[in-house]
Amino acid sequence: MKVFWQLGWFFKREWRRYLGAMIILVFVSVFELIPPMAVGHVVDGVVAGEISTELLMWLLAGMLAIWVVVYLLRIVWRVWLFGAAAELGTVLRNRLYDHFTRQSPHFFRRYPSGDIMARSTNDVKAVVMTAGEGVLTAGDSIITGVAVLIVMVSQISWQLTLLALLPMPVMAVLVNRFGRRLHHTFTESQAAFSELSEVSQSSLSAVRMVRAFGLEQHQMNQFNQVADRTGEKNLAVARVDALFSPVIQGTIGASFFLTVSGGGYMVATGEISLGDLTAFTLYQGLMIWPMLAVAWLFNIIERGRAAWTRIDALLQEQPDIVGGDTPLPDTMQPLTLAIEQFKWQPDDSFALKDIHVTLPPGAMLGIAGPVGSGKSTLLQLLLHLTQLEKGDIRYGDVSIAEADLSSWRQRFAVVTQTPFLFSRSIAENIALGRPDATQAEIEQAATLACIDEDIRQLPHGYQTAVGEKGITLSGGQKQRISIARALLVEAECLILDDALSAVDGDTEHRILQNLQQHQHTRTTIVIAHRLSALENADEIVVLSHGQIRERGQHRQLIQQPGWYQEMHQYQQLEAALEADEEPRHD
Known part of the structure; x- marks a missing residue:
């Protein structure tokens, strides 16, 4: 979560949009808690034969209305959130460009133009994704997950909730380990992309000389080697990415297995009703996104942290040339x-x-x-x-x-x-x-x-x-x-x-x-x-x-x-x- 602290200056600047998005998300989470509980009552009513057709239609119409409201609210809060994230991209690119214009020739000898372009495009994109998708994933998963857990514990069964959460610690340990590996591999892949950008830029700039000396094949071989290295680094990132999904899917499967097994036993012993078990599984369905979001969140955060480190390295480069504040005379001088x-x-x-x-x-x-x-x-x-x-x-x-x-x-x-x-x-x-x-x-x-x-x-x-x-x-x-x-x-x-x-x-x-x-x-x-x-x-x-x-x-x-x-x-x-x-x- 360190990258969120590093971007705190921007969150303070755009606090209205982020706060508004989070408030709407709270309302969305509350509204989403109503349909599963209603379904549970419908199941119990149908089993007991105590629900009328008219009441059933009213319940269905109410749930449909709630889903429409949730749909509209999600549009609003995503527009606010992603609009703020897009603004971050504009701010970073403007800051980088202004920073580059104040640097001396020594700076550009240390950072080739291809590397600068890569950091100003790919790395900025990764940081923007952190400020958008990352905040969305963190906010949505935390608010929705906590709200669902509270209802599951207080309204249905804390024992069944605890049973369903047993696989979670294993998932947390594995996801944290994969996140550290992802940070390292993503940093290397971004560095490889910088090298690829530099080779592409220099080759295109010198295309006349390359043709004049008949070096097309030589340049092609050199480019292929760099492209192959970049592909290997990206493949390493993809391999780490691929480890997240099986862990999450396995955790979800194990959680549902424990829920159905334990819940079935509790229904048979009369500790909970069939409607309660139905509502619990629906709530657990709402928990699928928070669990998936944990892996996705680690993925985004580590990418963003690696990208921000590369961008911040440029921004921390102080200009070698610093002028004073004395104005020059208006007339021509010797x-x-x-x-x-x-x-x-x-x-x-x-x-x-x-x-x-x-x-x-x-x-x-x-x-x-x-x-x-x-x-x-x-x-x-x-x-x-x-x-x-x-x-x-x-x-x-x-x-x-x-x-x-x-x-x-x-x-x-x-x-x-x-x-x-x-x-x-x-x-x-x-x-x-x-x-x-x-x-x-x-x-x-x-x-x-x-x-x-x-x-x-x-x-x-x-x-x-x-x-x-x-x-x-x-x-x-x-x-x-x-x-x-x-x-x-x-x-x-x-x-x-x-x-x-x-x-x-x-x-x-x-x-x-x-x-x-x-x-x-x-x-x-x-x-x-x-x-x-x-x-x-x-x-x-x-x-x-x-x-x-x-x-x-x-x-x-x-x-x-x-x-x-x-x-x-x-x-x-x-x-x-x-x-x-x-x-x-x-």
Whole structure:
């Protein structure tokens, strides 16, 4: 019953519906006690020849009316109860989603997406079943069972009642043992389902790569192995489930055997009448559900307890990133980076060290450097996706550690090298950050991102569905749609993280020209490997091994010996060779 205590916060919240359902159940149980007693009197009256046809018809009509009332009341209380349980599912999913959005990248490295999906679906379903079917089973079985036992003891025979209950302790011991086994096997089956979900999700996400490398059979074999393990775990659960029913059926059979044997003897000796025995067996029939419910209740509770343990493990994960409550100024402010040092792990080498940059409002900062130089780490610190321990990042006079987390991130619009598009229309993807944007505003942002013409050539224009992760679009089109999305938000700081790598040089130039025309309204940070994207930057910093090795403007850096000059000369030579080869292909 521990899971009921763990869900106590929800029962307190929905106490009216649960209490109302229990009150109606009490009335239902009382009404159900009347027909067996009436049948017993009818049997005794018929045996004694003391009941008239008219009285018999009235008794039958009364019992029919009671059954109709019980039927209607059961509908009402089940609607209240299961309605509350359905609300629990909504509450848990909302809490989980909100919890996930506040987690750092470390959380998602510990919990793969397939595991998260399994806990958010299968485990939530099991907990909802506990709050619905579990409460129903517990309430109905306890109230009905106690009410029937009271009537059987007080109105018929306590000796016969005791005789009928003799098999119950054996059933209780076995059911408790099976319940512990079920908890263990169900936990393992849910973990196996998480693994299956993760394999399915990763395989479908990488379906292009799988086909490109001809790995279909390999992936199929891997999936079959995981599916087989999941099936074995589920079969283990089914085996334990199968143990409950024979125990309950055997207990019911033994109870009825003792009742008929002992009751027949008591009728023969005159201790009870035939009508009393008939009523007792009818009451015992009402006890079948409580006895069956005991096994079903243990089953539900153990499933729910195992599922809640897995859900609660996620909810107990505290966010690594916790913002302050200081609001940011309404006007554009300088952005100051003063990173003394940063390590991903205590034993790692420095990912960043001695990074000091001040970016005035409306300025453009270029960031370059070889792979692994710390550019992505710098971006994660700037967006407060990971915690900076030594140093500070400030927006005006407000430190990143003191600023409201949501308000801080809203000041930035980010376009990554591998943008993500949702399975919606192009217009909806562009308007993701501003759902209330007009069509004219969407088209204006697309024009600035040099994607408007491409969109209009599609079959349905801006209403064209892009498919899963934008699968119907090219890499350059996806990047430009993402740029349009960022421009529409009109954030104070636009970050392009190698966001022009998939477009040609002419398109890159036009996009940067469009951005420069609106430079006074936003601060821009451009991270790029293609140095032509940094030509108009007010300042460029070149990172190497987490430190600033070069800094200055484009025309200064190409004159100074170093990585930037070498990379610029290489890219110039590469462009010249490509231009020289074009006529030959014609």
